[in-house]
Amino acid sequence: MPKSEKPDREKNRLSARAARYARVGANVGGVAVRYAGRRLIGAKSDRAAEATALSSALGRLKGPLMKVAQLMSTIPDLLPPEYAVELQKLQSEAPPMGWAFVKRRMTAELGPDWQGKFASFEHHPAAAASLGQVHRALSHDGSRLACKLQYPDMESAVEADLQQLGWLLAIRRRLDGALDTREIGKEIGDRVREELDYRREAKHVALYRTMLDGIDIVRVPRTWPELSTGRLLTLDWLDGSRMLAHKDDPLAVRNALATAMFTAWWLPFSRFGVIHGDPHLGNYTVFGANGTRRRKPSAPIGINLLDYGCIRIFPPKFVRGVADLYHGLLHDDEDLVVHAYETWGFRRLSRDLIDALNIWARFIYGPLLDDRVRTIADGVAPAEYGRREAFRVHQLLKQNGPVTVPREFVFMDRAAIGLGAVFLHLRAELNFYRLFNEAIEDFSLDRVAKRQQTALAAAGLH
16 A cells, blocks of 8 residues: 555544544433433433333444444343343344445446456345445356345444443443453454454355355355455355244144254354354344245255354353253252353352342253253243342342453353343244253364364364
């Protein structure tokens, strides 16, 4: 890059970041200040109204902060329940770039002759989300493609939004000290920054193709390296329908979809120490479930995994902690339970803090400890599922905290909660105990470490 261009580019990035700070501050800062002000003067907080205002502010902003807000809403006790409910309603939909803008962005990524590299490229995006938008295209050999193009200035937007996230978490720590959220903030920041690197995401796709090789109920697309860059990712287009379109399908179909979801998340984790940290409904579609009466009995029903930006690779010992906690809860082995928490990175565990963690652990692990066919909620109304446990945990942490949540725990917990939400929507009836035990039946630390090392090397991740 010519020296004269570099200062201009840096100046543009700083300008974009400053503008983002202003928009975020105007929209979100007012909500946070009103919330803090009421608490400081002892006035009663109208959390429902404040939560609605915050959701509205973030909805107007779009961009990465909305993605972060969705993530925060699924972390137990990070936000007041009224806030979590409102933020879960946010949809990762952003106004799409127009065709003139798309042409400029594609030229920057693939060069001025970029259109000649495709047989066709649809002008209107098939989907628009928080960091980029997806266009359908056709390769010269007739393959159908999905081209994910990142919006401009996302690096500046992400850094601005993460700084504001740090501010909001700091306010939360001062006003309610049950959780020390600093490690949570670091983990969210690292994962969101990774999502900007589409070359890394392409390696994540290769990793999942290796880990799920031979699993016919989960489909992973191929990447097209010659049509991809750090800000453009081209994958196979996978046909499918939305998961919620099947929530009233026959039970056998709903159970098949729930089994596919369970497999897609827990097989890579239990065997390779890798988990998809964002089980958002927009990140997968369904295949094989349409026209079920005419479907061949041998034809599989399953899911297409579409997005690989938020992938968490764990140290193998963290996977052992998950298995140890499961067996500790199953056999009432308190020493093994405490050892599992310590393996994950929880420190200074008093009796009361262990009791608080166990409430949440028994909620998350509950269906896996119960050797029978059941729904995930087992008779509890979906709107109330987990709220009683979250309240009890919060009360105990307020009395005995703060507890520092290890950063590795964040996306593990998010995956469990996100999958539980899918199972609730599907009203699936499965033996989750057997599914989980099949996933961990040959678990050993050495096997996970060797599998992980081999798979990461094959995908170019080290």
